Amino acid sequence: MTEAYVALEGGHVIEGRGRAPGTARGELVFTTAYTGYEESLTDPSYEEQVLTFSYPLIGNYGVREERFEDDRVHPRAVLAKELTADVAEWLESEGVPAVDHLDTREVVTDIRDEGAMKCGIAVGEDVTEEDALEQLEQCKAMSEHTDIGAQVSVDEVEVYGEDNNGETVALVDCGAKDSIVDSLLARDAEVHVLPYDASVADVEAVDPDVLFISNGPGDPANYEQAISLVEEFVEDTPVAGICLGQQIVAEALGGTTEKMTFGHRGVNQPVLDLESGQVVMTTQNHGYTVADPGEHLEVTQINVNDDTPEGIDGIEYDVITRQYHPEANPGPEDTLDFFDSVLEMADERATTQAVPADD
Ligand SMILES: NC(=O)CC[C@H](N)C(=O)O
Structure with missing residues (x-):
């Protein structure tokens, strides 16, 4: 199985299941939306962020271009409890790392208590916790993206x-x-x-x-x-x-x-x-x-x-x-x-x- 690691600001690393490979970093945020995942994933306002879905099942009505808000996916990576194959394949084709089978309740509680935070993600056959921590190390604060x-x-x-x-x-x-x-x-x-x-x-x-x-x-x-x-x-x-x-x-x-x-x-x-x-x-x-x-x-x-x-x-x-x-x-x-x-x-x-x- 593909390895997947999410390193949170402070150094805590969470393990999940890799659904789309790659490394990424960004500001970790969550949405409570239980529908509209295509609109969220193509919303340019998510640029330089890593999006966690608190709703547990994402992708259950497929992926249709007419619901897109832009011509590409904007979050740098995606976390969910369970992603359907449709969404995982779409994110892979866009080169956006995706992780599921992790406890998104834990991630959301951390963000709620500590605030939106930097994070690093590594997903792939041979990736390690260190790869995710290295991404975290390179992650900029949102306000430092001065020409976003x-x-x-x-x-x-x-x-x-x-x-x-x-x-x-x-x-x-x-x-x-x-x-x-x-x-x-x-x-x-x-x-x-x-x-x-x-x-x-x-x-x-x-x-x-x-x-x-x-x-x-x-x-x-x-x-x-x-x-x-x-x-x-x-x-x-x-x-x-x-x-x-x-x-x-x-x-x-x-x-x-x-x-x-x-x-x-x-x-x-x-x-x-x-x-x-x-x-x-x-x-x-x-x-x-x-x-x-x-x-x-x-x-x-x-x-x-x-x-x-x-x-x-x-x-x-x-x-x-x-x-x-x-x-x-x-x-x-x-x-x-x-x-x-x-x-x-x-x-x-x-x-x-x-x-x-x-x-
Ligand atoms: N959707 C937006 O326009 C977001 C505005 C701004 N980037 C914020 O996070 O508050």
């Missing part, structure tokens, strides 16, 4: 929905999930996907009705260019953001972000809307949070479990952001109306700013 956007963003501008009649969106791609673009296109928007380090001139060339900052991996403080775009455009252009996007908007407008102990990853995170009193179920994947929104932003939605900000509005600016994933892939679909709100905000601004025609 380059690993997940488009290289050049991509335009979708050119025949659509709706608002023009400049989507800054810090690792955007495909279903964010799809959600905008489904509402008749023209979407210009810009590199994560797009310049002011790149955005001006689009002349967007809304500047939209996507989700993405790593520490929001490292996305300096996207932060400066928000600072530059917020007075004249509506701004929206999802997940990393919310964090970048807060960083840009005088707020602060901080790393959480182990974050929120799952598909049933409850969120309270402070104005309506309504609770919705949400999909989440983040390890950072807005600590202080600053004086230009107000928190409109909070996580029911720990009160962290889940929705933010601008006080004097047209800004609306979400910490969770309103595009709902995988579901639940309680929060799709976020995209309607963003496009309404863009439309209102476009209408009020329209220059009246000369008589």
Whole structure:
């Protein structure tokens, strides 16, 4: 049988069954999602992380490309109690090491107690504990991946929905999930996907009705260019953001972000809307949070479990952001109306700013 070792920060090594060979290192996190493994594994926000599934059986409805959120698997390695052959073969074909038959309850408890941590993985015929420990030794902290956007963003501008009649969106791609673009296109928007380090001139060339900052991996403080775009455009252009996007908007407008102990990853995170009193179920994947929104932003939605900000509005600016994933892939679909709100905000601004025609 293929050997498999997982070395946790601090040096504790766990043994499992190898399902896809290779060595890897990354920040060890867990998701409680019991469905949507294809969406999670192709979510660019998992770049440089090792994903543990706390749900015990992963892969029981196969692997289908139409459910992918990007064209490759992003976690550096995958841990589960039991992976089906479909998923194990997919991960092997992607060169992503996978381990099962390990006690994921132990792994999750460690992460919950100690926080997201560095780890090293070695899977193969002749690998040893030492190989996993060597990977651990080389593992960087997430905040040290200072240019992580380059690993997940488009290289050049991509335009979708050119025949659509709706608002023009400049989507800054810090690792955007495909279903964010799809959600905008489904509402008749023209979407210009810009590199994560797009310049002011790149955005001006689009002349967007809304500047939209996507989700993405790593520490929001490292996305300096996207932060400066928000600072530059917020007075004249509506701004929206999802997940990393919310964090970048807060960083840009005088707020602060901080790393959480182990974050929120799952598909049933409850969120309270402070104005309506309504609770919705949400999909989440983040390890950072807005600590202080600053004086230009107000928190409109909070996580029911720990009160962290889940929705933010601008006080004097047209800004609306979400910490969770309103595009709902995988579901639940309680929060799709976020995209309607963003496009309404863009439309209102476009209408009020329209220059009246000369008589
Ligand atoms: N899904 C995301 O956009 C994640 C944002 C950020 N990388 C975090 O972990 O908090």
